[in-house]
Amino acid sequence: MFNPHLLSEFAQYYGFHYDIVDIGTVKRDVLVEMDRGLRGCSSVLAMLPAYINPVSTVPIGEKVIALDAGGTNFRAALVRFEENGKATAEDMQKSFMPGTKGRMSPKQFFDHLASLTAPLLEKEPNVQGIGFTFSYPMEMTKNLDGFLLAFSKEIDAPEVIGKAIGQGLREALNRRGVKVPDKIVLLNDTSATLLAGLVQARDPVFRGKDLYGVETGPVVGFILGTGFNMAYPEKKIPKIGFSSDKAQIVVCEAGGFMPRYLGCLDKEFDASTKNPGVFLQEKVSAGAYIGPLTVRIWKQAVRDGVVKFKKSEKFLAMTSLQTRDVNEFMHAPLGQEGPIGELFELDERDSLASFAYLASMVTERGAKLSAAVLAAVVEKTAAGFDPFIPVRIAVEGTTYMIYRGLRKSLESYLHIALASHKPFYYTITPVEQASLFGAAVAALTE
Secondary structure, three states: OOOHHHHHHHHHHHOOOHHHOOHHHHHHHHHHHHHHHHHOOOOOOOOEEOOOOOOOOOOOOOOEEEEEEOOOEEEEEEEEEOOOOOEEEEEEEEEEOOOOOOOOOHHHHHHHHHHHHHHHHHHOOOOOOEEEEEOOOEEEOOOOOEEEOOOOOOOOOHHHOOOEHHHHHHHHHHHOOOOOOOOEEEEOHHHHHHHHHHHOOOOHHHOOOOOOOOOOOOEEEEEEOOOEEEEEEEEEEHHHOEEEEEEEEEEOOHHHOOOOOOOHHHHHHHHHOOOOOOOHHHHHHOOOOHHHHHHHHHHHHHHOOOOOOOOHHHHHHOOOOOHHHHHHHHHOHHHOOHHHHOOOOOOOHHHHHHHHHHHHHHHHHHHHHHHHHHHHHHHHOOOOOOOOOOEEEEEEOHHHHHOOOHHHHHHHHHHHHHHOOOOOOEEEEEOOOHHHHHHHHHHHOO
């Protein structure tokens, strides 16, 4: 029998019920960690300066090479911008992200990146520069290179940690004998999303001053795909002595936030990952983890006898279920298709409903925690109270766009977190090819 009260009690007992989460408390925790990170104190949020200023205009017609190293794929393309800010990508090269198919040495890692970049340099040897979106925590330098601090998303290349990514790519390209431009700009995917959001803005209020002289409002970059992160413009970064009216981008490394509302199943799941003890916020909300976490919770429900069905032993033995499988199931649970839906017989509708119910609670909690973190970052811009200058949230990520129930819940909780006491003005805009086009913008900045 489908029993929502029993399922809710199960969620409360194991500590993953979304009702446990207090948005205001999480938001305050995040703001404290942000301040500590900016000051250089011990913090779960790295608050990494990007040394890149947010810009909304780029040279027209110039070609650059844009690279995007994401959680699953590595892409390289020639990119140019039109007068309307529209970007076009040519000669796209794409492969798996090195380190996702087995361990790689630093040489193997950088040679793989160079193998896709070199053909573009051979075709356009006089490009203005290379913009490289590298979607992992980096310590940026003033010369716009980045030293890798850690890998998330289950990348297996531990000896690359501590290396300068731009320099590693340059050396690998030199080994191939191709001409390398002087300018290689490293940036995080959230910085790229922020930059792409500025350039691709279609609302006139975001393209310079409007008819009343109102300036462009701040843009926050938000990634919710394989991973989870945010970037925003900051005018004061005490740990590097930066204080200016002209802001620079700060990458929060928000996936590293440690929510106080985690239960024993979260801790068991964390212990099973390649990087236990870190990226806990990412592990409750991002695409690399939310599906497998849901499967672990389902399996506990089966072991406890909360959910029963004929093929339960077959389900418990399954080890390869991922987020895409959970999402496929949640989009059409009654279709009984895919590796999860096929487990249930026609007379097991109640068990099917129990799986969907538990999965929805995991999704709801991930959305609530994500909204609280995002609200804190948006508030840190110290904007959003002027009705004519909303904060713009530029979003990229397939988890945000297609994971069943996540976007709707996240946006609802975000409104509660930002506007519960007074009106707050913001817009949420998904941006196209943000990591790739944002890298191109970075390569064209002074």
